[in-house]
Amino acid sequence: MEQTATPPAVNFEITPDQYQHWKLTIDGHVATLAIDVREDAGLRPNDYKLKLNSYDLGVDIELADILQRLRFEHPEVHAVVLTSLKPRIFCAGANIFMLGSSSHGFKVNFCKFTNETRLGMEDMSAHSSMKFLAAINGICAGGGYELALACDEILLVDDGTASVGLPETPLLGVLPGTGGLTRVVDKRKVRRDLADDFSTLTEGVRGKRAVEGRFVDATYPTSKFQEAVAKRAQELAAQSDRPASGPGITLGPLAPSIDGDVIQYKYVKGSIDRAKRTCELTISAPDSRQPQTAAEFLAAGDQAWAVRAFRELDDALLRLRLNEPEIGTVIVRAVGDPRAVLDVDAALDAHRGHWLVREIIGLMRRTLKRVDLTARSFFALIEPGNAFAGTLFELALAADRAYMIDHPDEGNTIRLSVMNAGSYPMSNGLSRLQVRFLGAPDTVGRVLAHDGPFTAREALDAGLVFSAPDDIDWDDEVRMAIEARAAFSPDALTGMEANLRFAGPETMETKIFGRLTAWQNWIFQRPNAVGEKGALMTYGREGRPSFDFKRT
């Protein structure tokens, strides 16, 4: 039914000199990010051409990289204008032929990454004091409009052809699944009947009608558009508290060494066991002096542990998701000196008002969210020599289970820090401790107030770990848990984890990954979309889709 050709391994590292699809220009406090997709430069150029500024994962990897560099390398940028360099076309959305020729798992992970990138723009608006302005100067459809929806404001040229639209349902038999449906009614608060109509139009809406429906914020004739965009961008930039000038810090290559099934970064190591379908993912605490002041963070740049270790972790997670679909369980360890992690936490907390420290905390927050949203089982193993302290203990909290050995001879403790008290909210807006103790909210304050380390027994009693076997039981219990996990249906585990990890309130962000994505994934399985005569497969080819009209 679906295409199952294995795509080439995806590399998420890229440098500005390699950009092919986006042009970044910085003028004072305003950056202009213009899309100009090279048709023949898709990740699988033999399978599809990226016409009409449509995108594939490679285009989005560039975008994510640019956004990351804007955060760290360009503190002088206070507002970003998104626009197109192609005449009469802003962006046609995700490339349909790419989707049609991708496996189910690739489609799902492609959508997840693009969703994370767009939510990252909203994260920049909320946390980094950088606002986004979509300057739509052509046809803006589907994923193109979803990109605009992720901006703070949307301006549309009124030239008789430029339009915004979500034609996925009528044209392709799928959803605008990169946040489109959710943002239309939940962010822009478009009335549901107008949203219903809008989402069934193939041609989108233009000019005043787009403003009246709240689909864009304003429209201007061609002669006044550039001026209006520039003016509004300056106004948005003026709201920022980012520094007036740089320097920022440069994000150099991570350059992991890959040897068979082992990937080794400086602080992160991933080691795959294909027979067990596990990945041992180990993150090391700092082993050298770390910055204590904002100036020292600036001087250390991308070599500060807080930056480097979490960039490495982020890269490892993305490679795992896209390139290693059969690896179902991630065994997480943090090793090294926990006091070194707590020292970093203290420095981050002391200087969180500084733009760079704010960005470093943001990098950690987004990387930890990436763990929450990774459809693999995570088991944290807490053993003597562990560095599960403060920020690194968030990895144990993000795990589906944490096992901590209660060793009679060797010390084995964990520690919390002030950074566990809300610096890294999950996508539902709560800290991982708050979600963990929804049923006993007083516990959050109590464990945070705990003086000093927790032994395994104390951690178990406090509810901070799942199990604390002694040294005699440890090997068997952990081994059996990992083996049992590997035997379950991977789909049931994905659904189970997506439900159990996100107790408590829902936000626009969780609605995108829960409600919207789950329905889209369902549709991505249905013959009406991906069958031989499904709408996603027949699009742009001869013949029309043929539907089984049974509703469910």
Added chain:
Amino acid sequence: MEQTATPPAVNFEITPDQYQHWKLTIDGHVATLAIDVREDAGLRPNDYKLKLNSYDLGVDIELADILQRLRFEHPEVHAVVLTSLKPRIFCAGANIFMLGSSSHGFKVNFCKFTNETRLGMEDMSAHSSMKFLAAINGICAGGGYELALACDEILLVDDGTASVGLPETPLLGVLPGTGGLTRVVDKRKVRRDLADDFSTLTEGVRGKRAVEGRFVDATYPTSKFQEAVAKRAQELAAQSDRPASGPGITLGPLAPSIDGDVIQYKYVKGSIDRAKRTCELTISAPDSRQPQTAAEFLAAGDQAWAVRAFRELDDALLRLRLNEPEIGTVIVRAVGDPRAVLDVDAALDAHRGHWLVREIIGLMRRTLKRVDLTARSFFALIEPGNAFAGTLFELALAADRAYMIDHPDEGNTIRLSVMNAGSYPMSNGLSRLQVRFLGAPDTVGRVLAHDGPFTAREALDAGLVFSAPDDIDWDDEVRMAIEARAAFSPDALTGMEANLRFAGPETMETKIFGRLTAWQNWIFQRPNAVGEKGALMTYGREGRPSFDFKRT
């Protein structure tokens, strides 16, 4: 891949003398509802046997009927004990062989109905002042435990065998999708790692361990169990403000006449056009004097329009869902004298403190939620002679779009009433007007304060209807909208509507129908569950499931 045998048409009407699977006994203010499923009395007895108190849709239709009769016929019942008459088995959940031999659409609609029934129990607890106590006297697994989770409290006998568990993931490769995962972490607030472990056990947990994990509220040895259940049931009953004694009102048969593709109740008519794949659903306003006092509501019983019309509507929706999967669009009309509807609204509002009026409003609330959750497109047509006023205008608000003819000669108006101001919250806790005007919240108060009827032009300007074509454009616009809808992918429409209808906050209820159900439906499509070697298909047969271990 999946079984597509068309099941026999389902009839949702049943009377107590027809019950085969449940025994209801009433002792003072406490009702005991005991499950004792007849193995050979499933809806498709040749396909499966209902062993171990497992259930199919027929068992659940009985349960839903009993609950409805408890509400209306037995006001003296203040608490309900759920237990089992079978030795050592409480309930094994939904029958696996039934699921395995059902079409995708049937599985989805079966789960939706069972979810609505269990949420109905929580609705009774919240609104009807009737509490539920699960008295688990045997093995209680999967859907059986999900039934217990819908109760206010769960007591478990500690006899060495009785247990609670959610073995769906390890045994069947699917989710506990009847609210199980959601209620464990969101209602009972079980810690996520304990919930994760619990949801991967095939054997469940017993006794004290079940209490410690918050999976049940208390456990008692066999010798003390009945006494503890009786005592707690009395305590729960004592909290109720339901009347000390009856009489209630008896719910007689609806007895619609069915003639080909037309179903005719007293106030509701459904007429199917198979070529267009539409159902014209018309509800009539009262045409006779309606109760003005609580005593008159009691005297009128099930013949009061408010009771009868909404029971009919509920029945029509359920038949449509299960028996008419290819009918994608519902064209809703309300006809008759709108003043008669407003008079009913005034009486309901004046006497909403009376137990029976409270139940009638609850019936309307739940039926309207059933509309929101029906995976068909709803278009309301508001034409001269319409009765879209007050409560009946909720049907227009629940519709994906409402079209109102702006007729130059014939009067055509709509009206709101006090009943639109929050008496019928959606499952997200907001009124339909609040959800509609999320982007302009002041509008809610303004339209409610509007004096008198809205003309088509006024309704359009106020944002109460989607479109108000004049008499010249009406036919074409409505016809084209209906034809366009019929041409879209039914799956994309289902996903689109499930996202656009529920803007705003999420609740446990919406998480069950959005997040949990959407993931379950996805899994119900996956070869790992429903393929030839999928876990749902191989269960209880020779051979073990064979999984494609790729995670998504």
